[in-house]
Amino acid sequence: MFRPPSPGFPLxxxxxxxxxxxxxxxxxxxxxxxxxxxxxxxxxxxRACIMSRFPLLRTFVLALLAFASAGVISAAxxxxxxxAIINRVVAQVNDEIVTLYELELEARTxxxxxxxxxxxxxDPERRDxxxxxxxxxxxxxxxxxxxxxxxxxGVSDEEVDEWIRALRQQQGLDEQQFRQMVAQYGIDxxxxxxxxxxxxxxxxxxxxxxxxxxVADSEIDSVYRRRHGSSGKERFIRVRHILVEVDGEGEAAExxxxxxxxxxxxxxxQGADFTQVAREHSEGPxxxxxxxxxxFRRGQLESTFEQAAFAMEPGQLSEPVRTPFGYHxxxxxxxxxxxxxxxxxxxxxxxxxxxxxxxNRQIEAFxxxxxxxxYVDIRY
Numbered sequence: 001m002f003r004p005p006s007p008g009f010p011l012x013x014x015x016x017x018x019x020x021x022x023x024x025x026x027x028x029x030x031x032x033x034x035x036x037x038x039x040x041x042x043x044x045x046x047r048a049c050i051m052s053r054f055p056l057l058r059t060f061v062l063a064l065l066a067f068a069s070a071g072v073i074s075a076a077x078x079x080x081x082x083x084a085i086i087n088r089v090v091a092q093v094n095d096e097i098v099t100l101y102e103l104e105l106e107a108r109t110x111x112x113x114x115x116x117x118x119x120x121x122x123d124p125e126r127r128d129x130x131x132x133x134x135x136x137x138x139x140x141x142x143x144x145x146x147x148x149x150x151x152x153x154g155v156s157d158e159e160v161d162e163w164i165r166a167l168r169q170q171q172g173l174d175e176q177q178f179r180q181m182v183a184q185y186g187i188d189x190x191x192x193x194x195x196x197x198x199x200x201x202x203x204x205x206x207x208x209x210x211x212x213x214x215v216a217d218s219e220i221d222s223v224y225r226r227r228h229g230s231s232g233k234e235r236f237i238r239v240r241h242i243l244v245e246v247d248g249e250g251e252a253a254e255x256x257x258x259x260x261x262x263x264x265x266x267x268x269x270q271g272a273d274f275t276q277v278a279r280e281h282s283e284g285p286x287x288x289x290x291x292x293x294x295x296f297r298r299g300q301l302e303s304t305f306e307q308a309a310f311a312m313e314p315g316q317l318s319e320p321v322r323t324p325f326g327y328h329x330x331x332x333x334x335x336x337x338x339x340x341x342x343x344x345x346x347x348x349x350x351x352x353x354x355x356x357x358x359x360n361r362q363i364e365a366f367x368x369x370x371x372x373x374x375y376v377d378i379r380y
Contacts, residue, residue, distance in 0.1 A: 090380035091135055093142040098135065103380070107134045109191065116245075116283075125248050135380055143370050144202050153208065155200045160193050163200065203359065206366045213358035215351055223350045224343075227298055234298065238334040239309050240291040242268075242277060243284025245326040261320035261327035268317060274331060284325060292333075299353050305330070 091098040104121070107130050111118050121127045148154060168178045182192045227234060242264050246257040264281055268274050275290030286293050298310060308321045309330050318330040 088379075090378070091139055092375070092377040092379075093139055094146060094375050096142055096146070098138050098142070100380070103131055103135055103138065106138060107131055109187070110134050110137075123247075129248065131380060135378065139376055139378070140367065141198060143367070143374060143376075144198075144205055147370060148201055148205055151208065153201065153204060155197045155204070159200065160197050163196050164193065202363060206359070206362050209366050209369070211362040211366060213355055213362050215354040215358060219354055220347055220350050223354065224347060227346075227350075233337045235310065236295055236297050236336050236338060237309060237332050238295045239293050239330060239332050240274065240278065241284065241286070241293060241305075241331070242274075242282040242291050242329040243287075243326050244281075244320075244328075245283045257327050258320050258322075261329055265317060265320065265329045268329070268331075284328075291331075295334075299349075 088100045089097045090100050090103050107121060108118050110133075111120060111130065120130055164178070168175060171178065171181075173181065179189050182189055242261070244257050244261040244264065246253050264277055267277055278287055278291030282291055284291075296306075296309075298306065300306075301309065302323050302325075304323045305321060305328060308318050308328075309332060312318060312330065312332045314332050314335050316332060318328070320327040321330055322328075
């Protein structure tokens with residue numbers, strides 16, 4: 001029986017794991033693309049992979065209240081100067097602008113979604129790194145929405161409700177339970193609805209552009225054999241971790257984070273309790289649960305993390321493993337071989353995973369096309 005991950009587990013692995021199913025289904029069930037989509041304006045988005053970053057959405061009133069309560073903007077700045085700072089334009093995307101104030105609101109939501117502390121914004125170097133990443137995402141979404149507006153495309157409230165209902169049913173949750181699941185990550189449910197809307201619109205625009213994301217049966221066969229061989233079983237692991245984020249860019253920052261991870265690993269090796277070390281020193285989601293992430297089969301974790309974890313036996317402690325989140329010290333707590341799902345069901349799941357990957361590649365290609373036609377002025 002699948003046990004849901006702890007509330008601290010990052011969205012990219014948890015809530016978003018549920019949303020991935022909708023992405024996959026949409027990729028499979030989307031209508032036959034038209035021969036092409038002509039967008040007679042200049043566009044330029046960023047690199048974007050809908051499964052690797054949880055998109056951010058604007059909900060001005062709610063975000064304004066959260067932002068004010070966090071005290072992100074210093075009260076020491078005189079009101080006039082403060083207004084000038086927060087209204088400074090940090091990007092222009094065709095005829096639309098993004099202000100520093102909007103960017104900082106988005107950054108707070110981004111950090112919550114990633115399971116990271118908003119205190120990062122108080123460190124000048126890390127603040128700039130986060131804001132640049134969030135600005136990329138803002139530009140991306142503006143370009144998609146502008147392109148959709150040109151051709152009169154949109155995603156209705158009814159379509160959003162339908163997808164969320166499908167997600168709930170797939171997770172075996174009623175509406176109240178699903179809302180609580182989202183709330184555990186500090187995300188307002190209306191923001192989550194807009195996340196769904198944004199991603200559905202993104203996929204629809206890719207489909208209309210004439211791009212397809214097909215998967216050959218031979219690819220499915222290859223993955224199936226690699227995962228299950230002839231035994232008909234699959235492995236489940238229960239895993240926990242300690243995460244050290246990379247503070248800044250460059251070799252020095254990388255080495256400092258790697259060294260810190262090695263030091264924490266040594267503490268555990270020398271007898272310190274893993275749970276306690278994670279609670280006191282881990283910088284990632286799950287720290288309050290002693291680093292526990294939950295139970296997983298192959299295909300459910302970030303690829304590098306998964307490769308390392310499934311190569312381990314219970315009780316083993318990994319060397320520092322680098323992922324986009326930082327350096328992880330991984331421990332497999334339990335491992336169990338179980339009878340795999342029926343072959344047809346397994347193949348359908350593999351097809352959906354490969355379809356998702358293909359869709360991500362097509363999204364990136366579509367965004368590259370928009371980028372080449374865009375007027376984007378980044379001023380941050």
